Each structure stands twice: as structure tokens, then as C-alpha cells.
Amino acid sequence: MAEVTVLSVKSPGSLRQLAIYLARDKLALCAALFLIVLIACVLVGPLLVGDLAGKLGLRQRNLAPFSLEHGFIYILGADTLGRSILARLIVGAQNTLGIAAAAVFCSMVAGGMLGLIAGYSERWYSHVILRLADVIMSFPSLLLALIVLYTLGPSMMNLVIVLAITRMPIFIRTARAEVLELRERMFVSAARSMGASSGRILFRHIAPLVLPTLVTIAAIDFATVILAESSLSFLGLGIQPPDFTWGAMVANGRGYLASAWWIAFWPGLAILLTTLSLNILASWARTVADPLQRWRLQSLRKAPR
Amino acid sequence: MMLGYIGRRAYHSIISLIGLLTLVFFLTRLTGDPSALYLPLDSSLEAREAFARLNGLDQPIHVQFLQYLQNLLSLDFGQSLRQNRSAIDVALEAFPATLKLAFVAMTLATALAIVVGALAAARPGSLFDRTAGLVSLAGASTPDFWIAIVGILVFAVGLGILPTSGTGTGLHWIMPIAVLMLRPFGLLVQVVRGTMISALASPYIKTAHAKGMMRRKIIFGHALRNSLLPVITVAGDLATGLINGAVVVETIFGWPGIGKLMIDSIIQRDFAVVQSTILVTAVAIFIVNIAIDLLYVTLDPRIRY
Amino acid sequence: MTASDKPILKIDNLTVDFLSEGDPVRAVDDVSFDVCPGETLVILGESGSGKSVSTGTVMGLIDCPPGDIVSGSLIFDGTDLSRLDEEERRELNGRRIAMIFQDPLAYLNPVYTVGRQIAEVFESHRDGDAGPVRDKVVHLLERVGIPEAEKRIDYYPHQFSGGQRQRVMIAMAIALKPDILIADEPTTALDVSVQSQILELLRDLQRETGMALIMITHDLEVAAAMADRIIVMNGGKVVESGPAQDIFTNPGHAYTRRLMSALPHAGSSPKQPRAEIKGEILLQVEHLSKHYILGSGPFSSKREFRAVDDVSFTVRRGETVGIVGESGSGKSSIARMLLRLNDPTSGKALFAGADIFKLEGKALNGFRRRVQMVFQDPFGSMNPRMNVRSIVSEPWVIHRDILPRARWKDRVVELLELVGMKAEHAERHPHQFSGGQRQRIAIARALASEPELIVCDEAVSALDVSIQMQVIALLADLRGSLGLSYVFITHDLPIVREFADRILVMQQGKVVEESETEILFNSPKHHYTKSLLNSVPRPKWA
């Protein structure tokens, strides 16, 4: 998601430049490295430890972490069926990140787009969009999930649709709120006087100023979506066992917080670190994208004195 | 002009409300016949048919809908199948608890987030900024039930300073509110921080400095006021999220609110209650959204509808 | 009034850089000057020569980083300004040192009423003298000549005209009768009569309280009228300084000489009406009116304000119509309506025969290509996220047929150079420029789409005389070679006299007089026109 903002910054040799900016912000660099590791997990994790993630060990249920007795793969302990938590974290990354990224991205893009339109235009459809947002907000996501489940059947696609739709209103309304103010700015008038189409004004002039806020929200929504996904699997719409996500792993450990904290803790930590990294990157991207703030990431060479 | 706007909005909202109820009515019926859920597992097919007949579920759906509309006109919202009483009573009874929780949690979260976010934005990259960011994000991306249960285990069982759950004294409020606040707080801190950084770079902040205003007043008077639009929008969205979704807190801490009621009645296919709860929350959500839209105009004189 | 000779503010060897990736930009280079109580120091200089930055440093308003004060000492009344902590700084700002910013719209907070923003000065420095703040604010607004101050106090900045905002800014600065007032181009948007009123007000204050005044201006007449001493800046350096009369009568430095000779009013060479303006009618405005609905809050009562009241005029191809008039008389409103940015309350405007207000779709798009505007507030009219290159090349993106993409880069540089800027400026963002530089970027952008009509709303008001002349010459040149027409809104009589073929004089929304330039200047009919022509400032030493 962070990439979206970054791409809109057109500067020469922009990729290299971005890398330099990234190196300047140590925290953002860590975040980026963490995400790269995650992406590596997504790509090659299942090949490396795929079998271990599903391997039952009923006699080592709830194995405590930090013991090497059963091999390194059990360093983070074992879950309620005695499966290696580490292996499951690695394998689970794929589904988790896939679903969350797809859902958050769709809701941000669709919601943001609708919000831009609703804020900018005064035609009937902007009312319709807003009332639609009201309706979605009032419509319980669980009910929506059930309905989709019963009418369309369970599938990854449907899951993403449900999650994306339920998260959309916040993007619609936030984008619109910002547009309401931005469209009164002089540079919008200036663009209009030059003959810029509404589309250009929205996407070239207004959207770059709205996007940072949307990305901030999206980054946090990532965690929300991961957890929401696990509650939907309870209905049968989410990822179904033997497939799993971090959200499902957390939910699985729910009953064991008092007796085997590690079952919910590690996947929870993974979700937290992912969200955290995304947020740090989002705020870094925000700085990069804002010409008034960009100096924070530049090497400011002072004159000799 | 404002009254006209409110009137128009109310009118639109009523139309959307009717649309919503119709949608809910037909869509909920897609989620299966509830008869089997209400009878013991070993009850006979005849018993299930008798049940459907008794509750009018055997009628064609459009007949049921007409009946529903007709009853609506006389303010009869149907009977709860589960609870043996009027569905709207059930919904209205559950609503205040949720409303209280949501109100207190949102007020606190927003106030706190504004302060923390603004101070973080005042010195981006400072220690305070980084700590506040990490802590608030950690809170926002940790599963709420995790915090709730661990909180109970620590504060009620371990330290014995708070009651585990339930309602009654002021102490009973502490944990539910804290858990409920985390996500809104985390998200709002990020939003406030982001928009404030931009606002603080505006020229009018220079004017304020030149006037010799106190730093605190500049941050909270000038910069904050200009960044409130997205903040209240997001806060509003989160508030509506709490209105129909404080489920975890309600279940774990035993606050019998509307979120839990909604989930239960959806799972149990208690259609009349589903419809009534949605009606109640939708009205609340619509009102919140209208209030927020009015707030925009008061906050930013340039905005007009 | 006697200027004491102990400087209240003394600046020595000030050097300020702006840092970024690559080499720092030196905005101010080893500048020293001082000012004594009761004295007026005028800073003249080229646009972009570091006037605003060096005075901004005095108030501690340059963000460091990215700004970097390389060296220099700033001594105010015996205290070293660079050593102050936040609270001490705050005590000084607003009460003892005040500033009038160059770009009044951006520097006013859009969401607060002007009354409140002025009142904040009092509230920030709560001193003994009691009395309702509101009355004081109303009084201040009256002093700076805002009509209906009692009501206007509750309006928001965007409901004011450019000149009115500037006066709000001034009111704010003089609220506490500071020891030093730094006025950065305080009268760029004011018509001559209001300008003289403001200048008088400043002089009064100096007489009353012995205020020291540092005034940045590009307007040599104003400079002459106010200055005790003058310093002249160029390229970040002070190139000349001395008593006002000496500089005017006997300029030493080459740049100063160039300045003085560029003075258009010096030799009022009677201009012959140009022959080529007999072209067809390009723009015909008929009975145009604009009424604003005014109200201070969403729930307050509303009233109607006639900003433009039954205005008619025509512009021929190749002709320049100047609009001069009172600040707040509706000039910008007309401009905005002509550009279809605001809807008129009534009236018609025909552009090349088609009613502008009824244009739709393709026709509207074509119109927007043929008509451009330079906004009174150049900073606000540029997207803060775009760099100059994309700002200037935007018309080509919108209207694909103007210029092939391959030529954009060169053309941007060309245009920038035409308005006196440099190629390297293309990669910078609007906030990294001086007021005059932004104005020139706006002009470059207007020229980029190769329009037929340009509406210039105070388009050269922030430029120093030398660059002003360069830009005017450029515009005149285009008029000649391409048949461009201009609606030229300005307060600057010498410039309209030089540039416009015909002049409309506006007052309170109405056109009170319209005639050929020379006729107007030689035999004004309306008493308002007469008063305008008569209030040309006089040199202080005369």
C-alpha cells in the first residue's frame, strides 16, 4: 500500500532515490526489511516448511516455546494439535497477507474513489454514494457474510468481497471529508480554469492530498481485516481448515490464554508487527510524498562555517 | 439553508432506511429456514413444519414482507422467536448499554488521541512521537479479546484490583472502556498525527507564531482545527463501528449490548430481532453521520453543500 | 519625530541557506543592517533577493531545518534574538516585533473569522489594559479602512478581497503597537487611495509610539514616500545602503541605477493609442452582477452583498483593458466569473460570440484553453505537491494538441527564462520560492497554453520594477505578435497607463468611468478617478 503513494512521487531516478530516503529512516528501514522477510515467507515458506505446518503431534499438544527438545522448528512452541507454531506462522503468511492485502486494497481503492466522487460532485450520485455508505455501515458484516455464504458459497474471492465491502465506508467518508475542503482551494479553481477535467482535478490534484490519510487508515485496517477474517471463518465463509491464517491461529488460541499463552501470542505478534511495519512505512511514504516534509529524509549538507 | 439541508438529509435517510430494511428483510431470508434452530435436534419434520406455520415462516416471502410492512405501519416490529417478546423491545433494551460504552470510549479515545497525536506531530521523529506511535499502534492491532482476557487475568485474578466483569460500580467500567478504546485510539493517533504534520507546515502557523501565540494554542487552536475534518470523520466511523460492534467487550465483560444481540440473532436467524436491531443502530448511525456532516460546516466555513 | 540613533534592531552578517539534497540554496548572504526607533528602513531589491527571508529570520519564522542560519547576529534592544527560548521569543513576537506577511491569504487561517484572528494578538499578550477585545478589533479594522467593520469582523478570510485581507494582516500587526514593524510588501493589493491611507496610518503610529518600521516594497514611489534610509538587495546581498534621498538621487550600484531608470512614472511619455486594436470583439460583458450571500456561521442569518453590480464592457482582439479601482470593488469577482469559476447572479458574457456561462463540454474546454488567468494569490493557485515543471506543463497535459511531449521540458525552461527565472527552478516546489517568483511562475503557466485572452489579477504586483518591466514588455510583445488580449486588473496606475489601451474604473461594484487610457489620465471625469490620480505618494524629503 505504501507503494501507491510513493509511485505518485515522480522524481528522477525515483527508485534509487526512494531507497536512499528509506535508508535515512532507520525505523522505516527495519519495517521494510520485516515486510521483505514476510514476502519471502509468502513466496517460499510453503515449500520450506509446508508439511510441518500440518503435521499433527497430538502427544505434544500445547508444547511450550523456547525449548529445542523437539527441534528448532518447535522453538515457538506447538499449538493445540501439536503442530509447530513457527511453521504455521510461515505458511499462514500467504493466506493472511493475501486476503488482508486484497481486501484492504480493494476497499481503499473503491472507497477512496467513491469518496472522491462523492466529495467533489454535487450531482445525485454523490448522495447515492453517501447513503450507500450509511447503509453499509448499518449493515452488520456478519449478516453480509452469511448472506454471501448462502447465496454465493464460500470462496476466497467472496471472503475478500465481504471484507472489502464492510471496510469501505470509512474510506468513502474520509476521502469525501477531505475533498470537501480541498475542492474549495484555489489551486483547484486554477486547474479548472485551465480546462482540467473533473477526473484530472480529482486524481491529479486532490487525490495525492487525500491519499496519505487513506493509507494511514488502510495500514491499521490491515490488522482489523486479519482478525475479522478469522471471525468469519467461524461461519464457514472464511478460510477453512486445513487452510489457516494468522487470524485463525489467534482465534484458535483464544481459549488457552490462561494456560498456553503462546498459541495466540505468536500469531498475534506477527499481526502486530506486520501492521506496525505497514504503518511505519505509511508514515514514511507520507513524508516522502509531501514536498514540505521531504527534507526530513534528505541529507542536508550544511555550508561550511 | 441549514434547516433545509437537515430536512433533505432526513428525507434521504428515511428513504435509505426503508431501503435498508427491505434489503435486510429479503436478504436475511436467504440465510436459511430457522425452524430447525428453534427446536431440539431430535424433533420431527412435522414439528418443524408446525413451528414454521405457527410463526408464519411457511408463507411465500412477499406475503411475509407485506405483512411486515403492514405491521410496521402500526409500529409493530414483530415478535422475537427466541425471546418471546416484541423484537423492538429487545433491541431498545440492549441499546443503552452499548451506547453508554461507545460514547464514553469514543470520547476518551478521541480526546486522548488528539492530545497524543498533536504532540507527536509537533515534533515528528522525536522520542515521544516514536513511542506514542508504537504504543498506540500496538494497542490498535492486538486482538481485542486477547487484551480483554489477559486484562482480566492480570487485573482481576492476578492483582485483584478490578472486578472480572459485569456491570455496576465504576470499577466495572475501567476494563471494558480501556479495551474498547484501543483501536479507535490507535487509529486516531495516526490520523491526527498525519494531518497535523501537514497543517503545522502551513503559512498561517507562521502568522500565529508571529503573533506570539503560545505553542500549545497554536497546535491545538490553529493546526488542530484545520486537521479536524478527517479526524472527526474517522472518529465518527469508529463510533458507528462501536455502536454495532462492541461484541467482544459485550460478551467477555457481560455487558448485554446490541452487538452481542445482533450476532446472536443473526446466528439464530431471529429475523424480527435482526431487523429491529438494524433499525435501531441504523437510526443511530444515520444521526451520527448527519451530525458529523453538520460539524464539517461549522468547522470549516469554506465547506458548503 | 526624531529618530533616535541607538539602533533597536541590529543585524550583522546574516547568512541563511536552504538545505536540500545537493547544494544548499543561499537565500541571504552576509547581510547587515540596523534600524532605530522611529525610523523607517525600506528594503528594495530584486524579486527573490532574500528580503523576506532575512526579515523572517528576525521573527524566528524560518524553519531550521530545512533553513539554516549559517552565521549572523540579531540583536534586538540589547538581547540576542538567537539565544531566546521559546517563551521569551513568544513574548517578543506580536508585542514588540510584528510582521505583515507578503501573501495575505495563505497567512490567514481559513477556518477562523478575521476578528478572532486579530483578537488572538490581544489574548496572547494579555496585558493590563482591559476593555472588550472585540471593540478594539473593530476599531482596528476601521482604521485600516475595512467597510462595515462591525459586521465584517465575523467573516472568514475567503470572504474578503485580496486588498481587504492585506489590511486585516496589517491590523493584526499593528494591534499591540509594536516597537518594530516589519512590513513585507504591505500595499501590493491596495489601490492608491487606500494605500495612502495605510501609509498615513503607519506614519501616525511611528509618530505616536516611535515605532521602527522595516518596509519591504518594490514600489519606488511608496519607498520614497516612507523611507528614511534604504537598503538595496540583490542576489541575497546588500548592494547599497544609505539615506533615502541619496539613493534616489544618486544611485551607486548598477542594480539600483537599473531600478531607478525602470521607473515608468519618471518620464510620462504620452502614449499614442495603438493602431492594431481595431480587431473584432473578443469578449463582451453585459450587465454582469454578482451578489454574495453573507453569513458568519452555518446557522446565522444571511444577507446579500452586491460585489459586482451591472458591469458591462468589451475587449477586442489584441486589446488590453485595464481595471483599476477601490480595493474590494469587485475586480477579482469579475475575473472569476469570466473564468467560469463563480456563477454570476445575472448578466451575460460573450466570448467570441458564445455565452461563457452557458458553455458545456467541448465548447467549455475549448474556451478554457483560449482564456487563462493569473490569480491574485499565486501561492494558493498552485498545487503544493507539484513541482514547477508539472505546474507549468499542466496546460499541455490537459490540452494535448498544444505541444508535443518531447518539447515540454525545453519549453518549461524557456517560459521560466522569459519571466526572469532559472532552469534549475523547475524542480522546486511552490513553497520554496519568494512571492515574486511565484507570481512569475503563475504567469509562465498562463502563457503556456497559448491563450487568446489572459485575465491578469494583480499579476505583477509583487515584482520589483526591473522585473515588472521585463514581464510587461513580454506581455506587450505577445500582444503584438500573437494578438493576445488582456484584462489587466491592477492597482498600479503607472503600469496600466503604460500597458492598457482602455481603462475601467470601479468603485463598490460599479464601473464609474471607462475610457481610453490617455484620456482618462489627462481628463478624468468621475470624482473617484480624480481622487485616485491625485493620491500618488510624494517623496518624504520633498
Added chain:
Amino acid sequence: QNASEINIVLPEQPANLEPCGTIITNVGQILSRNVVEPLTVIDPANGQATPSLATQWTQTDPNTWRLKLREGVKFQDGAAFDAEAVKYSIERMTGGKVTCSNIAKFGAAKLTVTVVDDLTVEIKSDKPQPILPTLLSVVMVVSPNTPADKAVNDPIGTGPFKLASFTPQTVVLESFDGYWGKKPAITKASYVWRPESSIRAAMVETGEADLTPSIAIQDATNPDTDFAYLNSETTAMRIDAGFAPLDDVRIRKALNLAIDWEGLAQLFGDDVQRASQMVVVGINGHDDKLAPWTFDAEQARALIAEAKAAGVPVDTEIELIGRNGIYPNGTEAMEAMMAMWQDVGLNVKLTMLDVNDWLRYLQKPFPEGRGPNLLQMMHDNNKGDAAFTIPIFYTSEGSYSTVREPALDKEIADAMAATGEDRTTRFKAIFNKVHDELALDIPMFHMIGYTRVGTRLDWKPDITTNSEIPLANIGIKN
């Protein structure tokens, strides 16, 4: 808080307090034998009916039973308990105007009640009802002032406690002074509900509550307060024998043999008992000697190979249908079993459904277009007799049944009509046949419930705790 007042925390909020719904766990645990009393009570030890509001009963003919009622009993609203009241209560149950869960236990039987005298009633059924006294344990007698056409939330019965309040947070019962029996030690009981097992356990630990039923095994960590008890629930997988390859008995046996039962038991705790039949010990018809299947993957593979050789399409995908939240660790169990079956070479795919969806598979009519499937289920028979189990599972008409074996139907019909020792042996024979010979299902475990009882109370849970918590039996230690 007064020493004789206790707090009980239940896992679920009772949706209503209709006395006709006491077989629903969270209603029964509050109302049953506290507010309303049944005509008979089942002795948990042997499954036999013992007197409650009915003191004696005799079968006058195969279809008719005559009951003697207890004397000197009053309803909490002052109405007298008599034959009319019993007739009213039964007619209210069977009238069809009130949705009555309890009536399901009677199957399709039609009952007619006649008042013989003040304290005698005669109950006539349209078919022989050998176990009517057992069935009468679900007949809760309510005051004649209870509306007959409307479910209620303010039950009035003859029990030792009367309902004081019912709010979304709590139900409060207070002792009823006019109770006919011994005065209970407890004067007031407040019920609250928390779904989270660990919270309930914590509430008893901190003293906020005195008793909570059904905590999760991992929360039952304190031997002093946590009691394990066989809770009458039996878990199993139903095999849909109507589809290949499940119509082949070798495959069904292989399914039973492929599971590492000991390993799987880990999920349900040390006290869980391996099941070989769908009823627990103490239920009439349970056969102690019927041995459960043991884990033998080799044999399972061999059986599958054999079936394959015989042309059975063993590679067909078999759908394993689970239900979310059916019992603790239910999903894990499904995952584990799926893995084990896959291990022996069966193509099993898991689908977890929500209750309503799952119900379509459980009860007839089954959904169209299903293929070979295994259904996760749990059966609760605490009513003392296998008659509540065998017919619905194994007859052709049985509402859960996927079997069509006329011979078996006949056997079951005979057993149902039999009484006494004969009845028991016949039931045992059926269980044996179903298990060893036909392998119609995959019985898993007899489940264990854990209840945490505060140290203040003197009480032990038993097999009936899932349906009732009689406050009168709870003593206070001091």
C-alpha cells in the same frame, strides 16, 4: 452478601424462561427443579424414574398410565396443584400454540389426559409408551394461570424457588416459602452469563461467583474446585452410507480403524471415555462389554485395498462436514481426523459449517446434491433410555438416519415395544450389530464436563448437570 445467597455463572444467556423449554441447557439449568418441577425425576445412577410431583404410577394398559399426584403442593402464585393443573400443563405442551421444545422427547405420540380425581390423572397415548414415567421427567408443571397460547418469561411452578427478576444481565431466584419439601439451604441465587470459559473460571476463583458449569478442560486446573463428570454427551461421526464408497462396510470399518484414538483423546482431556455406542453408562441399553474400535492403520489400509480390489471407488472425495463450536476443540478434532484419514489413503475434505447450515445435513430431508459425507455430531441422552437414541439414528425413518435396513427397522421396533430386562438386551443387541457388523457410524467419545464449584459450596455435579442444577441440593459449607 449473605452467606446463603449464591451466584452462578452460566456459559450462555437464556433466551427466554419458558418452562416448556427446560431441555435447552441454559433454560433448564435455571428453571428445572428450581422454579418448575417435573412429574418424575430420573435417577442419574440407573436411569430409572423416581417420584417428584407424581408419587406413584401404574400402567393400566399398554397405552395408558395412571398417576398419583403429591398432596399439599402449592404453586408460587397461590394456585393449588392438582390433577387439573397437570392436565393443563400437559395440554399446554401438546397444544401446539406454544413452541415447546420438551415435547420433542415424546416423538409423534398423541397424549390425552383425563382427570380421575383431585390427585389422580390418567394419561393415554395413541401408541404403547413403555417408558412414559421416564418421559414425564420433561413435563414441567406450571400454574394454571400461565397463558396457554403464548410462551412466557415469568414461569410459575411449584419449585423451591421463584423467579424474582429477569433482565439482560441476570436472572434472580429467591426461595419460595410455600414449598412442599425441605427448605433449601440457599435463599437466593443470581445467575449471570459469560461465554468465555476462562472468565467464568476466574470469576469463581476470585469469589465473584460460586459455581460455573462447563468450563473448558484447559481451565480446569484446580483439583479442589474443579469437578469432572460424565456429561451424557457422546460425540460421533455419522457416515452417510447411501453413497459409494461409504456404502461399503470395509471402508466404514477402515474409517473407524484409521483414527489414533489415544492421540485424539488428548484434545478432550484425561477423563474422557472412548465410546463404542451412542449412549453413556447408566442409560438403559448401554452395553458395557461392547468394545470400541482401536487404532490400526495397517488394517485400515488393508481394508481399503481390499475394497479397492473389489471395485469400490475408494478415491472418491469424501466430504467431512464439521460444525463450528459444536464442542470444545471440535474443529481441531476434525482437522486431526481428516489428517489421519488422509494418512490411510482416503480422500477426505473438511468443510466447517455454521449451525443452521449444518442442521440441513443432520436432519431429514437432507440437502440435494450431496455426495459421500461424514458428519460431525454430538448426541445427548440424559433421559435414561436408549429409546431416545436408537430410533432416530438407525431406523429408516429416523430423522438423522442414513440407513435403510428393513431388518434393522424391525429389530428396533420390537425393542421399543419391549419392557424390562428384555428391552435392555434388545437395545444392547442393536448397539452391537450397528457397531461390529454394520459399522454404521464412528462413535468417538463420551464427553466429560468440568464444573468449577467455589469452596463455599457443598455440591458435586453429575450426569444431569447439563440439564439442571437443583439449588435445593446445594449445601453451604461453613
